[in-house]
Amino acid sequence: MPEIEHHRAEQILIPAAAAGPVLVLDEPLSFWGGLDAETGLIVDHRHPQCGRSVAGRILVMRAGRGSSSASSVLVEAIRLGTAPAAILLFEIDEIIVIGAVVANELYETTIPVMIVDPPTFARLSNAAWVEVSGNGDLALSFERRG
């Protein structure tokens, strides 16, 4: 049985449920110029995880970064099914919130966006799989599934 650890989001920016493998970014990523919405791949050459896919991942990053167009890229990725399953942040990022709100208004689908505290952030780095609940419960598994 995988070891499960329960944490709580510090703040729920967009309440929704999701589950998936974890991708912790070493540096903030600007979705515009940094993420290809067609493929879900990180394309910012300066990003340490360039070439990795965010699609279906529980994306964990300290903060968002850069351009206003990031909202558009996120909505487009949600529409195309290449978006992260959820985004967990250290700091509130309005641009990411806008993307999640508008995807919901346009297509009645969205992704959870939540703020986590430092201890949770640290544990996420070791987690393989996370289940995010709309009420902010985060269930971290430390063995890879499937």
Next chain:
Amino acid sequence: MTLVLDDSDRAALAGELGPAYRLATRVIVQVAEAIGAHRLLDITGAHIDSCLYHGRSGLDFAERLVDAGAAVRVPTTLNVASLDLRHPDLYRGDPETARLARRLTERYEEMGCLPTWTCAPYQLEQRPGFGEHVAWAESNAIVFANSVLGARTDRYGDFIDICAAITGRAPAAGLHLDDNRRGEAVFRLHGVSDRLRDADVLFPVLGHLIGGRTGNRIPVIDGLADGLSEDRLKAIGAAAASSGSVAMFHAVGSTPEAPTLDAALGGRDATETILVTPAELRGARDQLTTATDTDRVGAICVGTPHYSVGEFARLVDLIGSQRVASGVQFLVSTGRYVLTEVALRGWADRLGDAGVRIITDTCTYISPLLADVDGAVMTDSAKWAYYAPGNIGVDVVFADLGECVATAVSGRLTRDESMWADA
């Protein structure tokens, strides 16, 4: 504390002001709740980034609004489009994408936005004054409005920009509020030569360095000359908003909320003071170049953000009677209003004769405008250098404008390292 709406916001949510107003208000209210705003406030203008085509969803949103009868309530300018609207034949990408991108621009004009098509709305005659609340999108415009104009805008993204323009309302949060505009981290120039301190190239490099190091803190730059030009402040902000999320900075002695270091910090202590040394500046400058082992430069791209009249003057001066070498493309991006003035001064013809092509309404790193490039692309813009490799798949050499012109004219990479050797 929760979000308290006033009567007009509630009426909008109830649909009493029509479906477009309702949708726009719904988006603003949800975002305001998520970011912890306690109320909405009135804005006097907006600058829209959503008019740049990123895919079907942007068009779906604009059409939803137009079909619902949306019209902007405050003067609203438009950011760059995905193509040169007056020279669409220059577009080298997929024709279907070009068609959808054009349709998107038409939708925003139908909502009553002004067809400015520039990322530098602060170069227009009408621009917000000190203390005015606006809703601007486009990271370089946001940082300029807050830092240089002393206007107040939060870091708005696509979609909420047009929602704010339609409703004239925005969340009272972030940089709209006094408390959030104080400088926190001080970047102090240390041991930098007078020559570099007075060179245009310092400012994009410094901005790039600061964006990468300041995190979510508002940076205060200390140790620069007083009364820096808007072009130099523009270069700092655009670079810092690319390498980081900087939406406001203070330059002591130059920006309106920073007459002194103490004023910039709002009377508090800095959370950190970072000494900016020549070695670090050299490192930041080198980071902006991705091309290695090449002496072949196939194109020069300048004007990101859009070139101002003053920047054109410098380019005209540097080129003089020289011509761009064959096999090298030299593109300058600017807004159509600046181009009008540049043309009236006779510079557009002179630059055209010299082999320089002026692009309006868009930018060379978001639109497939470059023909096949033989070699790297040189730019004087840290923002262009930052984004172009990912966006359009080119290798970049970051340089100052003098190096750009010398390279364009000679047809081979020409660099002047002396400035950096004794920096």
